[in-house]
Amino acid sequence: MRGKQRRILGVTCTLLCVALTATGVQYCRDHLGDESTLTGWVLLVSTAGLYLLSVRKKWLQLRLGPVASWLQMHVYLGSFASVVFLMHIGWPIRGIFELALASCFVIVAVSGIALGIMSRTTPVKLAAIANDYPLDKIPALQNRVASQAHQTALQSATFGEGATLSEYYQRRLLPFFRSPRSLFYRLMPNGFTRRKLLRELDDLNRYLAEQGQVSQQSMAVMVKSKDDLDYHYALQTRLRLLFAAHISLTWALVLMIGVHVVLVYRFQGAL
Amino acid sequence: MTVESVEVERPDRWDHPLTEEMTAEQLQWLLGQHPFAAMDGDRFARGTPLADILRNDSKVHRLKAGDVVFREGQYGGSAYLVLRGQVRIFLSKLLANGPESSRPQTRHDWLGWLGFGSRQPRRAPSSPEHDRRRSKRSGAQASSIDRETPAPEIGYRGEGSETRIFLQDVPGVIAQHKTSAISPGELFGEMAAVTRSPREFTAVAEAECDVLEIRWQGLKLLKQDPAFRILLDERYRSEVLRTHLRETQLFRFLPEASLEQVVAAAKFESFGNLEWYAEYQKRPQASASQSIEAEPLIAEEGSYATGLWIIRGGFARLSQRQGAGHRTLAYLGKGQLFGLAELWHNSRQNRSAPPLPFQESLRAIGYVDTVCVPKQVIAEHVLPYVRQADLPPNIESPRYQFGQPVVDAPLDAAEHNVETGLLEFLVDRRLMNGRRTMVIDTERCTRCDDCVRACASTHGGTPVFVREGPQYGRWMFAQACMHCEDPVCMIGCPTGAIHRDHESGLVQINEQTCIGCQGCAQSCPYDNIRMVTAADGHGRAKVDQQTGLPILQASKCDLCSQQGGRPACQTACPHDALVRIDLSELSEVSRWMET
Numbered sequence: 001m002r003g004k005q006r007r008i009l010g011v012t013c014t015l016l017c018v019a020l021t022a023t024g025v026q027y028c029r030d031h032l033g034d035e036s037t038l039t040g041w042v043l044l045v046s047t048a049g050l051y052l053l054s055v056r057k058k059w060l061q062l063r064l065g066p067v068a069s070w071l072q073m074h075v076y077l078g079s080f081a082s083v084v085f086l087m088h089i090g091w092p093i094r095g096i097f098e099l100a101l102a103s104c105f106v107i108v109a110v111s112g113i114a115l116g117i118m119s120r121t122t123p124v125k126l127a128a129i130a131n132d133y134p135l136d137k138i139p140a141l142q143n144r145v146a147s148q149a150h151q152t153a154l155q156s157a158t159f160g161e162g163a164t165l166s167e168y169y170q171r172r173l174l175p176f177f178r179s180p181r182s183l184f185y186r187l188m189p190n191g192f193t194r195r196k197l198l199r200e201l202d203d204l205n206r207y208l209a210e211q212g213q214v215s216q217q218s219m220a221v222m223v224k225s226k227d228d229l230d231y232h233y234a235l236q237t238r239l240r241l242l243f244a245a246h247i248s249l250t251w252a253l254v255l256m257i258g259v260h261v262v263l264v265y266r267f268q269g270a271l
Numbered sequence: 272m273t274v275e276s277v278e279v280e281r282p283d284r285w286d287h288p289l290t291e292e293m294t295a296e297q298l299q300w301l302l303g304q305h306p307f308a309a310m311d312g313d314r315f316a317r318g319t320p321l322a323d324i325l326r327n328d329s330k331v332h333r334l335k336a337g338d339v340v341f342r343e344g345q346y347g348g349s350a351y352l353v354l355r356g357q358v359r360i361f362l363s364k365l366l367a368n369g370p371e372s373s374r375p376q377t378r379h380d381w382l383g384w385l386g387f388g389s390r391q392p393r394r395a396p397s398s399p400e401h402d403r404r405r406s407k408r409s410g411a412q413a414s415s416i417d418r419e420t421p422a423p424e425i426g427y428r429g430e431g432s433e434t435r436i437f438l439q440d441v442p443g444v445i446a447q448h449k450t451s452a453i454s455p456g457e458l459f460g461e462m463a464a465v466t467r468s469p470r471e472f473t474a475v476a477e478a479e480c481d482v483l484e485i486r487w488q489g490l491k492l493l494k495q496d497p498a499f500r501i502l503l504d505e506r507y508r509s510e511v512l513r514t515h516l517r518e519t520q521l522f523r524f525l526p527e528a529s530l531e532q533v534v535a536a537a538k539f540e541s542f543g544n545l546e547w548y549a550e551y552q553k554r555p556q557a558s559a560s561q562s563i564e565a566e567p568l569i570a571e572e573g574s575y576a577t578g579l580w581i582i583r584g585g586f587a588r589l590s591q592r593q594g595a596g597h598r599t600l601a602y603l604g605k606g607q608l609f610g611l612a613e614l615w616h617n618s619r620q621n622r623s624a625p626p627l628p629f630q631e632s633l634r635a636i637g638y639v640d641t642v643c644v645p646k647q648v649i650a651e652h653v654l655p656y657v658r659q660a661d662l663p664p665n666i667e668s669p670r671y672q673f674g675q676p677v678v679d680a681p682l683d684a685a686e687h688n689v690e691t692g693l694l695e696f697l698v699d700r701r702l703m704n705g706r707r708t709m710v711i712d713t714e715r716c717t718r719c720d721d722c723v724r725a726c727a728s729t730h731g732g733t734p735v736f737v738r739e740g741p742q743y744g745r746w747m748f749a750q751a752c753m754h755c756e757d758p759v760c761m762i763g764c765p766t767g768a769i770h771r772d773h774e775s776g777l778v779q780i781n782e783q784t785c786i787g788c789q790g791c792a793q794s795c796p797y798d799n800i801r802m803v804t805a806a807d808g809h810g811r812a813k814v815d816q817q818t819g820l821p822i823l824q825a826s827k828c829d830l831c832s833q834q835g836g837r838p839a840c841q842t843a844c845p846h847d848a849l850v851r852i853d854l855s856e857l858s859e860v861s862r863w864m865e866t
Contacts, residue, residue, distance in 0.1 A: 060725050060843055063836050067721070068847040119717045119846060127713040127745050134738060135718060236718050243719070 010076045018083050025087055039088040040264070046081040047257065050074055051250070075116060082109050097263070101256045108253055111246040115239075122239050126232060133232045135240075142229050146177035149222045156215040164207045165215055172200060173219070181230050189234040194227040277807050278816040282786040284765045285323065289486055290330040301325050301483065304354060305456040310496040319492050328489025334476035337437040338428070341460060343473045346771035348761075349484045350461030356480020358453040359445055362517065365423065365473040438475055445477070452477070461490060461503060466584055466640075467758055467771065468605075471515075488767045512539050512642060515583050519606060521657060529652040536648040540641050542567040543585070547637030548759045548796040551701060559695060560596035563588070566634035569609075569641060573628050573671045576613040578645045579653075582606065585639035585757060586855075588698055590632050591670065599694045600631060602703050604756065604855055609633045611649075612663040618650045628671045636698060637757075689860050696743040697854055701796055705753025707777070707830055707851045709736065709840065710863075714745040715848035725843030726828075731810075733803060735828045736840065749849075751840075752799045752828040754778045756855040760800060763790035769825065777832055780825050787823035800827045 021042055028035040053074040056067055064070075085105055093099050126132070133141060153169035176197060185193070201220050208216055301307060302322060315321050331354065334340070340358060341347055343365065351358070424439040438444050453459050453474075463470045464487040476482070485493070494500040516522055516534055525533070543566075544550060569587060570580060582603050589609070590597040603609060610629060617626040644653070670677055697703045718738075726734040736751030758778045761769050768785035771778055780791075782805075792800040805813040805824040813822040830851070831838040841849050853859045 057721070057843070060728065060839050061834055066837065066842050066847070067845045071845045123716050123718075123846075123848070124714050126718065132713060132718075132739070132742060132747060135720075239717055240719070 006072065010072060014076045014080050017080050021084055021087065036088065036090075039084055040261075043081060043084045043088050044257065044261070046077055046084060047253070049077050050081065051254075054247075075112075078109065078112055085109070097256075097259070101253075101260055104249060104253050104256055108246060108249045111242060111249065115242055115246055118239055118242065122235050126235055129228050129232060131228070133229060135233065135236045138229050138233045138236075142177075142226060142233075145222050145226045145229065149173060149177050149219060149226075152215050152219055152222070156212055159209065159211045159215070164204060165212055165219065168200070168204055169219070172197065173223070176223070177226055181234065185230070186234045186238065189231050189238075191227070194223065197223050275810075276812040276814045276821075277809075278819075279807075279813045279822065281815045281817070281822060284488075284786055285327040286786070287766070287784045288327040289484065289489075293326050293330070297331060298322060298326055301329070301331075301354075306499055306502070309498065310493075314497065315492070315495050319495075321493075321496075324489050324492045328486050328492070330484045332482045332484055334435075334480050334482055335428070335437065336476060336478045337439065337441045338476040339425075339436040339438065340474035340476065340482060341470050341773075342436075343470055345470050345773045346463065346468075346776045347460065347470055347773060348464050348487045348767055348770050350458055350464050350487065350490050351474070352458050352483040352485065353453050353455050354481040354483050355455055357455075357477045358459065358480060358482065359441075359450045359475050359477045360453060360459060361473045361475065362449040362451060365444070365448060365475075441475065441477060444475075458502070458506065461487075461506070464490060465503075467761055468584065469776065486767050488765055512537055515581070515642060519581055519608075521579075521608065521611070521653060521661060524656045524658065525653065526656070529656065532652045533644055533648055536645050538643045538645075539583075540643055541639065542569055542587075542635035542641065543638040545638045546759075546762075548794055551637065551796045559699060562699065563590065563597045563599075563634065566636060567639075569633040569635060569639065570629050572630060572632045573676065576610055576617065576626060576629050576646060578643045579611055579614055579649050580609040580633060581642040581644070582609070583640035583642055586636040586698075586703055587639050587641075588632075588634045588636050590634065591630075592632075592676075597632070598691055599698055600691075601694070601857055602636065602698055603633070604703075612666055614646050614649050615654065615662055616666050617646070618654055625672070627666060627669055630666065630670050636703075637701065689857060689864055693743055693746075693860075693864075696741075697860070700741055700748075702741075702748055702753070703854050703857075704755040704757055705748075705854045706756055707752075707754040708854045709749040709751040709753075709828075710850050710852055711738070711747040711749055712745055712848045712850075713742070713747050715846045716747075716844075717846060717848075719845070721843045721845060722840035722849055725839040729831055729834065729839040730826075731806075733826070735801075735826050736799075750797065750799050752778060752830075753797065753854075754828075754830065760791040760795045763794055764788075765790070772832065775832065777830055778827075779829055779832065780827060782824060785824045787825070789823070789825070791825050795827075800825050802826070 021039065024038055024042075025035045027033070028038050053067075053070050056062075056064060056070045060067075085102075089102055093102050149169065153166045153173070156169075157163045157166040176193065181193075198220055201216055201223065204216055205213060302325065307321065307325065310321055312321050315324070332340075334356075340351060343361070423444040425436050426439055428435045428437055459474060460470065462468070490503075494503060512534065516530065516537060522530060522533065566588060572591060582605055584605055587603045587609070588599055589601045589603055590599050592598075609631075613627050613629055620626065668677070702708060720738065723734045723736075723738055726736055736749060738747075738749055740747055740749045742748070754777050758769075758771065760778065761771070764770075765788060766784045766786055768781045768783075769778065769791045770781065785805075787802065787805065789802055792802050802823040803826040804821040807813060814820060815822055828838070836842070838851060841851055850863070852863050
C-alpha cells in the first residue's frame with residue numbers, strides 16, 4: 001500500500017511538472033518568447049537533479065532518507081527530463097555536435113529504462129536458481145566444478161565399460177567446463193546448451209554399466225551446477241555492465257551539456 | 272605491496288580495568304567487607320586472585336540520595352553490592368520510557384511516509400527494546416500505573432559518562448510505589464547481568480550510600496568461591512520467580528494474596544542445555560523430525576494438562592503431530608504462555624466431564640527457563656481475576672479428547688500468516704534468536720553490492736557482514752550480527768569487550784578492551800563474528816612484539832550505531848531489498864510476510 005501510494009504521488013507530481021512546463025512553453029509561444037531557453041533551463045535543472053542520486057550514494061552518512069527513495073525520485077525526474085528533452089530539441093537535429101548530444105541523452109535515457117526493467121526482472125531470474133552465488137566467487141566455483149568433472153571423467157575411464165563417458169567428456173564436456181560461454185549467451189543467457197548436454201548424457205546411459213551410470217549422474221549434476229554458475233555470472237555481469245555504461249555516459253553527457261550551453265550563449269552573443 | 276605494521280604488546284584481560292581510581296587502601300577495605308571477607312583466597316585460580324578481580328572488575332560508586340543506579344528496561348553487564356547506606360528497588364514501574372521520551376518529536380510524519388524519517392529512534396532511551404517489552408508486558412498495567420502515580424520529577428547530576436539521573440523527592444516517590452530495600456552486604460542487579468536480559472526494576476539510592484559495581488566477568492570469577500556461588504543461585508531462583516510473575520500479563524489484576532499463592536505454588540524449571548550453541552554448531556545432519564524429537568519435551572500433546580507454563584527465557588517450539596512428524600505452529604519467547612486454553616476450557620466444564628489434555632506439544636529450543644503454575648492454583652487464584660479479553664478463545668474442536676487423538680480433527684488455523692516451512696526453517700537454524708536479522712529479498716536484490724560497499728565505507732574499508740547465508744525461498748538470512756535475544760557470544764568474553772548497549776540492547780564490541788581471544792567468534796552459532804587484524808589509528812596492522820604474529824580483534828555488525836539512524840547497508844539498498852527485522856517476535860515476521 002505504501003509503495004502504491006508512493007507511486008501515485010510520484011506519477012502525479014511528474015505529470016503536474018510536465019503540464020506546468022507545457023503551459024510555460026505555450027505561454028512563451030503566445031508571447032513570442034524563446035521557448036528553447038525555457039525548456040533548455042528546465043532540462044538542465046532536471047538533468048542536474050538526476051545526479052543527486054550519485055551524490056546521495058557517496059554521502060551515505062547524511063540522514064537524507066534511503067537510497068531507494070532517491071532512486072524513485074531519479075526515475076520520475078528522468079521521465080520528466082525525457083519529456084522536456086522532446087520539447088526542447090528541434091526536428092530535424094542540425095549539426096554533428098547537437099546530434100551527438102541528443103544521441104547521448106537518448107542512449108542514457110534508454111539505458112536507464114533498460115536498467116529499470118532489468119533490475120526488476122534479473123533478481124527474479126537469479127532467485128529461481130536454488131543457490132545464490134556472489135559474482136566474485138563464481139570463477140573459483142566454476143574451476144572447482146570443472147576439476148570435479150575432470151576427476152569423475154578420469155575415474156570412469158577405469159571402469160569396466162571402457163572410456164565411453166570419458167570420451168564424451170573429452171569431446172563435448174571439457175570445452176563446456178573449461179571455456180567461457182559465448183558472447184550471445186552472456187547477452188541472452190539461456191538453457192539450450194544445458195538441455196542439449198543433459199540429453200546427450202542421458203543417451204549415453206545405454207552404454208554404461210552400474211558404476212558408469214553413477215558417474216554419468218554425477219556428471220549431469222555438475223553440468224547443471226556449471227550452467228547455474230554461468231547463468232548467474234552472465235546475468236550479474238550484464239546488469240553491472242549496463243549500469244557501468246549508464247553511469248559513464250552520464251558523465252559524457254555532463255561535458256556535452258556544458259559545451260552546449262556555452263555554444264548557445266556564444267551564438268546568442270551573451271558570452 | 273607491503274602492509275605497514277606496528278609492534279605492540281599483546282593485550283591482556285585486565286589492561287582496561289573497570290576503573291583506574293581503585294586505590295590500595297580502598298582495595299584492602301573492600302577485602303574486609305562482606306561477602307569478600309568470608310571468601311577463601313585459595314579457591315581462586317592463580318591467574319585470577321580475589322584481590323585482582325576486585326581491583327580490575329569492580330568500581331565503588333558514591334551515590335547521593337535519589338541517584339538512579341539503573342533503570343528498568345536498560346541492559347547491563349554489572350551486578351551491584353551495597354557497601355554502605357540503602358538502595359531501593361522499585362517493583363512497580365517508575366520511569367516509563369526514560370526521561371527523554373517526553374522530548375518533542377522534530378520529524379514530520381509526511382517525511383516518514385516518504386521514507387525519509389529514520390525508522391530507528393535518534394536517542395536510545397525510547398528504544399525499540401523498550402517498546403517491545405511494553406508490548407510483551409501488560410500495556411494496560413503500565414498505563415494503569417501511569418494513571419495512578421504521577422511521573423517522578425527527575426534531575427541530572429555530574430558530567431560526561433558520570434552523568435546520573437536522580438529523583439527529586441525520594442521519600443515521596445517511595446511512598447507512591449511498591450519498593451523493596453537493599454541493605455549493606457546485599458547484591459542486586461545480577462540477574463540481568465547473568466541472563467543477558469534487560470533490567471527488571473529501577474534501583475535508586477535512598478540516602479547517601481556506597482555501592483560496588485562488579486562487572487559480570489568479575490562476578491563469574493567470584494563464583495569460584497562456593498558460598499558465593501550458592502548465594503547467587505539461590506537469589507536467582509527466588510527473586511526471578513517473584514519479579515517475573517508480577518510482570519506476566521495474566522496476573523495483572525490479581526490481588527496481592529492470590530499473587531502470593533501463585534508465587535508459593537509456582538515451580539521454576541529449566542530445559543535443555545545452557546551451552547546449546549556448542550551442540551548446535553556440531554549438530555549432525557539429522558532429519559527435521561529427528562531433531563524435533565531430540566528437543567527436550569516440556570509438555571506433550573495428549574497428556575494431562577497439569578498446569579500453566581510461562582516462558583521466562585529462551586525459546587520453545589509449539590508443535591502438533593502431523594503424519595509421521597511434527598508440525599511447528601509457532602515459537603514462544605519470554606513472557607508467553609502455554610496451556611491456558613486447556614485450563615480455561617477445563618475450568619468451565621462439569622466436574623464429571625473428562626478434562627481436555629494439552630492440544631499441542633511444547634519443546635525447548637536450545638535452553639529454556641520456564642515457570643509452571645499448577646492447574647488448581649490457576650483455577651482458584653488466577654482465572655477469577657482474568658479479564659475476558661485476556662482469555663484465549665474456546666477450543667471448539669479439540670484434537671485430543673478422553674486421552675485419545677480425535678479422528679478427523681481439523682488442523683489449527685495459526686494466528687499468524689507465517690508459512691510453516693519458514694517457521695520450521697527459522698527454528699531449525701535458531702534464527703528466531705535474532706532481533707536485527709539482515710534479511711535480503713533475493714527477488715528484489717540485483718546483487719549490486721551497494722550494501723557491502725556502504726558497510727565497508729562506514730567501517731574503515733572492511734565490511735562487517737557477508738552477503739551470503741542460509742536461504743529459505745526468496746529470503747536470504749545474511750551473515751550479519753543479529754543482535755540476538757540471547758547473545759551467547761557474550762558468555763565467554765573475559766573482558767566484557769562484547770557487551771550490550773545499556774539503552775538500545777545492541778550487541779557491541781569495545782575495540783579498546785577486546786584482546787582477540789576468539790571466544791565470541793567461536794561461540795556465535797551463526798558465524799557472524801570474524802577475527803580481523805587489529806589496526807592502529809594510522810591503519811597500520813598491530814603485531815605482537817614478542818612473536819611477530821598479527822594481533823586479532825573481533826569484528827561484527829554494529830548496526831552503524833555511531834551514525835544513528837538506519838544502518839548503512841539498509842540505507843544504501845536502492846531496491847528496498849534489505850531489511851533488518853526482529854525474528855524473535857512472530858508477529859513482526861508475520862507483518863513482514865504481509866508486506
